[in-house]
Amino acid sequence: MTDEYFMKEALKQARIAYDTDEVPVGAVVVWDNKIIARGHNQVELLNDSTAHAEMIALTSAFNQLGSKYLPEATLYVTVEPCLMCCGAIYWSQVKRIVYGAEDIKNGYRKTTGERWPFHPKAELKSGILADECAQLMKDFFAERRR
Numbered sequence: 001m002t003d004e005y006f007m008k009e010a011l012k013q014a015r016i017a018y019d020t021d022e023v024p025v026g027a028v029v030v031w032d033n034k035i036i037a038r039g040h041n042q043v044e045l046l047n048d049s050t051a052h053a054e055m056i057a058l059t060s061a062f063n064q065l066g067s068k069y070l071p072e073a074t075l076y077v078t079v080e081p082c083l084m085c086c087g088a089i090y091w092s093q094v095k096r097i098v099y100g101a102e103d104i105k106n107g108y109r110k111t112t113g114e115r116w117p118f119h120p121k122a123e124l125k126s127g128i129l130a131d132e133c134a135q136l137m138k139d140f141f142a143e144r145r146r
Helices: 003-019 053-065 083-092 108-112 130-145
Strands: 026-031 034-040 073-079 096-101 123-126
Touching (some): 003 026, 003 073, 003 096, 034 053, 053 073, 083 108, 096 130
Parallel strands (some): 073 096
């Protein structure tokens, strides 16, 4: 399995969000090359500003494993995590974070600059299927501006 394969799975979650009028961000948590959790934005559905795709996927992974830490997991998310999600990712001790599109307006780098917001042992990879991830966001917001 490749990063592209798992990002496509995260994109499937983002499309679920899109189809339910949520900002189209999707995430999957992978452990031992298997998806153990999935999530997509549910802010509107749950009336909860913290119901981001990453938060939903991480909570599901904790429950799946019966653990509050995910030291062998990789989190795939279609858009650069926000600062709130970075805090959750930090505390979960995720081994790898892989995201698609940058988020200049709300991504973690807006606040942290180049400071590392993740666990010290974490690895970061960005730009996986970035164009496809970004296009979904562009299409979503273009529809709402009509």
